[in-house]
Amino acid sequence: MNDSVIRGRLKEACGIFGIYGHSQAAELTYLGLYALQHRGQESTGMVTSDGEQMYHHRGMGLVADVFGKKGLLKTFPGHLAVGHNRYSTTGGTLLVNAQPILIRYKDGPLAVAHNGNLVNTQQLREVMERDGSIFQTTTDSELIVHLVARSKKENLSERIIEALGCVRGAYSLVFATPEAVIGVRDPHGFRPMCLGQLDDAYVLTSESCALDIINAEYLRDVEPGEMIVLNEDGVQSFRPFARRQNSFCIFEYIYFARPDSIIFKENVDKARRRLGHQLAQEQPAEADIVISVPDSSNTATLGYSEESGIRFELGLIRNHYVGLTFIHPSQATRDKGVLIKFNPVRGVLNGKRIVVVDDSIVRGTTSMKLVNMLRQTGVREVHFRVSAPPLTHPCFYGIDIPTREELIASSHSVEEIRHFIGADTLGYLSLEGLLKAVPNRADDYCTACFSGEYRVLPNTAGEKEVLERKTFAVKRSQ
Numbered sequence: 001m002n003d004s005v006i007r008g009r010l011k012e013a014c015g016i017f018g019i020y021g022h023s024q025a026a027e028l029t030y031l032g033l034y035a036l037q038h039r040g041q042e043s044t045g046m047v048t049s050d051g052e053q054m055y056h057h058r059g060m061g062l063v064a065d066v067f068g069k070k071g072l073l074k075t076f077p078g079h080l081a082v083g084h085n086r087y088s089t090t091g092g093t094l095l096v097n098a099q100p101i102l103i104r105y106k107d108g109p110l111a112v113a114h115n116g117n118l119v120n121t122q123q124l125r126e127v128m129e130r131d132g133s134i135f136q137t138t139t140d141s142e143l144i145v146h147l148v149a150r151s152k153k154e155n156l157s158e159r160i161i162e163a164l165g166c167v168r169g170a171y172s173l174v175f176a177t178p179e180a181v182i183g184v185r186d187p188h189g190f191r192p193m194c195l196g197q198l199d200d201a202y203v204l205t206s207e208s209c210a211l212d213i214i215n216a217e218y219l220r221d222v223e224p225g226e227m228i229v230l231n232e233d234g235v236q237s238f239r240p241f242a243r244r245q246n247s248f249c250i251f252e253y254i255y256f257a258r259p260d261s262i263i264f265k266e267n268v269d270k271a272r273r274r275l276g277h278q279l280a281q282e283q284p285a286e287a288d289i290v291i292s293v294p295d296s297s298n299t300a301t302l303g304y305s306e307e308s309g310i311r312f313e314l315g316l317i318r319n320h321y322v323g324l325t326f327i328h329p330s331q332a333t334r335d336k337g338v339l340i341k342f343n344p345v346r347g348v349l350n351g352k353r354i355v356v357v358d359d360s361i362v363r364g365t366t367s368m369k370l371v372n373m374l375r376q377t378g379v380r381e382v383h384f385r386v387s388a389p390p391l392t393h394p395c396f397y398g399i400d401i402p403t404r405e406e407l408i409a410s411s412h413s414v415e416e417i418r419h420f421i422g423a424d425t426l427g428y429l430s431l432e433g434l435l436k437a438v439p440n441r442a443d444d445y446c447t448a449c450f451s452g453e454y455r456v457l458p459n460t461a462g463e464k465e466v467l468e469r470k471t472f473a474v475k476r477s478q
């Protein structure tokens with residue numbers, strides 16, 4: 001997500017797209033990836049197939065930069081495609097780690113695009129390397145295709161099921177072969193995934209905004225633990241994995257997903273507005289205007305304004321053209337990021353008591369610079385409001401949240417954070433309020449980065465032994 005990268009804040013994991021049954025699969029995938037750009041800006045890629053060959057292209061940077069060259073998409077024929085936008089959460093910022101990954105194994109070519117993060121990568125890798133696997137990338141996604149390739153099951157669906165039986169963590173995946181596109185969402189449903197239709201073609205993607213851009217109809221969410229096969233027989237749904245406790249990433253509603261998307265069966269705009277309503281109820285302020293930290297906080301700020309009656313104003317203008325310079329953030333670029341990215345509107349702010357709504361405080365330094373910048377425009381009071389609870393724990397499921405030591409709220413009280421960022425008042429949305437504002441049942445969500453309650457823990461004791469048994473089982477059946 002642009003904001004996160006530029007502002008030295010949270011980084012989204014990835015966006016995925018798959019389509020089967022359309023003669024313009026490459027063009028439609030390009031558009032779908034364009035709509036999913038907010039989910040990853042480090043690299044992008046696409047694999048298409050005409051039923052015989054597979055065509056593969058990946059590049060570092062934005063979708064339009066990598067695929068926008070005139071005539072390039074015409075070199076990707078086929079009626080099916082999968083695509084991927086990446087921000088790395090495992091593996092480095094290297095072209096070799098860009099997705100989709102395309103391998104050729106004994107049964108032919110296989111491509112995969114992955115959104116999420118596995119929690120048993122290290123053990124799997126150790127076990128498989130000892131067994132002779134040679135990895136081309138440093139991503140956890142490559143482990144999945146290796147496991148699929150090692151399986152001796154009858155058909156691809158069964159091989160994928162066997163492979164995914166060895167992994168734990170968060171995955172929304174789209175696979176492609178010359179004959180089919182297959183989507184799988186992990187049994188906890190950490191990351192979103194939905195199914196759409198365009199004429200006779202079917203689409204699998206992270207967010208419904210990628211369906212809108214190609215005029216496809218949103219049909220439904222892919223359920224946690226569901227596998228969907230798109231091929232010449234149409235759409236087939238399988239439930240090969242036992243359902244686990246739903247663990248939808250609640251941060252998708254706070255920050256990551258686009259407001260015009262439907263995820264977890266609810267419109268993001270509606271949910272995000274309710275966060276603003278709830279925040280205004282829990283953390284009122286005496287102020288003349290309320291402003292957002294654009295763009296990701298806009299919707300929650302509108303909600304705050306609606307509930308509080310405080311006028312919404314555009315007090316910060318975001319420069320949308322700040323781009324790849326900041327894709328690899330360092331402290332130095334973080335320091336400059338706020339000033340480069342946002343410009344205060346003096347005429348709106350000068351002499352006012354303002355509420356600033358943001359969706360998170362990570363290290364606190366960005367918020368401090370923002371408050372400082374606002375004060376320099378002559379605001380009288382800054383009341384900082386956060387449309388999420390204090391961020392205290394890292395994420396193991398595909399979002400690049402810093403370590404506990406770097407998260408200011410893990411070791412500082414709200415009052416200490418207020419003092420650090422220099423606001424007159426500071427208020428967070430409570431976890432109870434957050435869960436009240438989002439749809440579904442409260443226990444359908446992962447809230448680990450606020451609560452520390454992880455539903456899938458990395459590196460559990462005895463796991464290596466189990467993996468050894470499982471991978472041996474695969475090997476023995478060969």
Ligand code: SF4
Binds near residue numbers: 251396398450
């Ligand atoms: S830990 Fe936080 S960011 Fe990660 S999946 Fe859970 S709610 Fe989402």
